[in-house]
Amino acid sequence: MQVDFAWFSSDEVSQVYTSDRSITFESGGILRLLLTSAGVKNASIHRALVELLGKPIADSSALCIPTAQYGHPMVGPGVGAWQFISGNSENPMVDLGWKSVGVLELTALPSIDEERWVPMVRETDVLLVAGGDALYLCHWMRQSGLADLLPSLSETVWVGLSAGSMVMTPRIGEDFVQWRPPAGDDSTLGIVDFSICPHLAQEGMPGNSMAEAEQWAAGISGPAYAMDDETAIRVVDGTVEVVSEGHWKHFPPR
Numbered sequence: 001m002q003v004d005f006a007w008f009s010s011d012e013v014s015q016v017y018t019s020d021r022s023i024t025f026e027s028g029g030i031l032r033l034l035l036t037s038a039g040v041k042n043a044s045i046h047r048a049l050v051e052l053l054g055k056p057i058a059d060s061s062a063l064c065i066p067t068a069q070y071g072h073p074m075v076g077p078g079v080g081a082w083q084f085i086s087g088n089s090e091n092p093m094v095d096l097g098w099k100s101v102g103v104l105e106l107t108a109l110p111s112i113d114e115e116r117w118v119p120m121v122r123e124t125d126v127l128l129v130a131g132g133d134a135l136y137l138c139h140w141m142r143q144s145g146l147a148d149l150l151p152s153l154s155e156t157v158w159v160g161l162s163a164g165s166m167v168m169t170p171r172i173g174e175d176f177v178q179w180r181p182p183a184g185d186d187s188t189l190g191i192v193d194f195s196i197c198p199h200l201a202q203e204g205m206p207g208n209s210m211a212e213a214e215q216w217a218a219g220i221s222g223p224a225y226a227m228d229d230e231t232a233i234r235v236v237d238g239t240v241e242v243v244s245e246g247h248w249k250h251f252p253p254r
Helices: 044-052 077-084 105-112 118-123 134-144 148-151 208-218
Strands: 016-020 034-037 061-065 099-103 127-130 157-161 196-197 224-227 231-236 239-244 247-253
Touching: 034 044, 044 127, 044 231, 044 239, 061 118, 105 134, 118 148, 134 148, 148 247, 208 224, 208 247, 224 231, 224 239, 239 247
Parallel strands: 034 157, 061 099, 061 127, 127 157, 196 224
Antiparallel strands: 016 239, 034 231, 224 247, 231 239
C-alpha cells in the first residue's frame, strides 16, 4: 500500500497509529472505515476497499446514502443527488461494479417502520456515503436511527466521500459549517478521534489550499488530517492508515 508523505517530511507524522476512540461492536469486531476526499479515485484506494470487503466488489452489495447532498447549498437538492445515486458523478463510488446497489435515504427512515430498512442495512456489505453537508448528514443519522445501529454492523464497510467521511470525526471546524444543527455547534459523531479537511489542493487550484487547511487546523484542538482527492484514510481495529497517491498532511493535537 503506497503511503505518500508529500508536502511534509516523514518525521512529522507516523504512517500508522492506533486510536483508542474506535467503536467496539457487539460481536467483538471494530467498525471498518474508508474515509475518502473524493471517492475511490485511484488503484491504491480501490485496493484498500477490496481488502476491507474481503471479497471482490462484483460479489458485494451496496447501499448509497445521498442525504448529505441536500444540506449543502452548492450540492443539492437536484441533479447532484441523481448523479451520485446513478453513478454519473465525478466521484467513483456507485459505479464501481457492485453486485447490487440500493438507496438508503435517511430523511425518509423516521416515517417508516424499522423492520422495513434495518434488515436491509444489516445484510449489506458496504454503505457508500455521499458528500455535501456533514452536520446535516450527522443530524439525520441520529434522527433516523442509523447512528445507533452502527455499533452492531460488524461486517459492514463504511465508505465516506468528503462530508460522508467528516461525519465520523469529533468535529468539522467552523470553516465547514453551512447548515446549522439544532445543537448549534460543529460536533459530529466522534467515531474516530481526528478531524478531516478534504479537497486539499495546490495554491490557485479548486479546493482548499494548504494555508486554508493550516488555518482550519488551528481551530481544531484534536489531531487532524488535510488530504487531497487522491487520498483516503483507512481505519481497521482502531488502527489508522493513510492510503494515498497524492498529497496530505497530519496536524498533531494542540
